[in-house]
Amino acid sequence: MRVVTISATYGTAGSQIGPAVAERLGVPFVDRAIPSAVAQELGCTLEEALAHDDRAEHGLGRLLSGAMRLPTVTFGGVDMYVPGAMPHAPEEFVRAAERMLKDMADEQGGVFLGRAGAAVLADRPGALHVRLDAPVKRRIRQTATLSGIGEREARKIIEDNDRARVAYVRHFYRIDPADPCQYHLVVDSTTIPVPTCVELIVTAAEALD
Structure with a gap:
């Protein structure tokens, strides 16, 4: 079975490219299914699972990005590492997401x-690992073009998401998500058209068979 992971910075059309690649390869596109599966496994609400998800609009990554400067990382005003402070520790959600992914x-x-x-x-x-990235100005x-918003607002969204x-990745995996050595293919999807990006990824995935 083919497996492709896509790490996409905000503004690189990951949510368009991912489903298109999955359709071409005849495999599921897995994004929103992860927090739902985590919620089911841990017996919590979907909202609680999303609060710890790096892909969610208000996920754990947003909170971590502001808290990483502090001596202790806080979550919702509570020290994340105090036993019993929360029904489920953030690490529990992340490890559950890992199990779901595997x-x-x-x-x-x-x-x-x-x-x-x-x-x-x-x-x-046989898994193909892809990074979609581009200079901030192009993203x-x-x-701004795809969302119909101003460039100042687009910059803030991108900077918040990047942080x-x-x-999230540095805290839980101690790696830099921008390090190209983690990927087989790094593509600038702000310059290369989306259909061509899809074709590149599909061709590379099929070559690993």
Whole structure:
């Protein structure tokens, strides 16, 4: 079964490229299914699972990005590492997401967007790891154009997302998500058209068979 992980900075059309690659490869596109599966496994609400998810609008990464400067990382005003302070520790959500990712890769394959997939599935034979990235200026222009917002607002969204996602990956995996050595393919999807990006990724995934 084919497995592709995609690490996409904000403004690089990951949510367009991922599903298109999955359709071409005949495997599921796995994004929103992860927090739902985590909620079911841990017996919590979907909202609680999303609060700890790096892909969610208000996920753990957002909170980590602001808290990483502090001596202790806080979550919702409570020290994340105080036993019993929360029904589930953030680490529990992240490890559950890892299990879901690995189980889905084993059972059905798929195209996995975000959640440090390249790190979680680094040792999986035949998995293709892709990074979508581009200079901030081009990501700002693309975000402003696609979302119909001003460039100042687009810049703030991108900077907030970049800080959050980098904090999430560094905190839980001690790696830099921008390090190209983690990926087989790094593509600038603000310059290369989306259909061509899809074709590149599909071709590379098929070459690993």
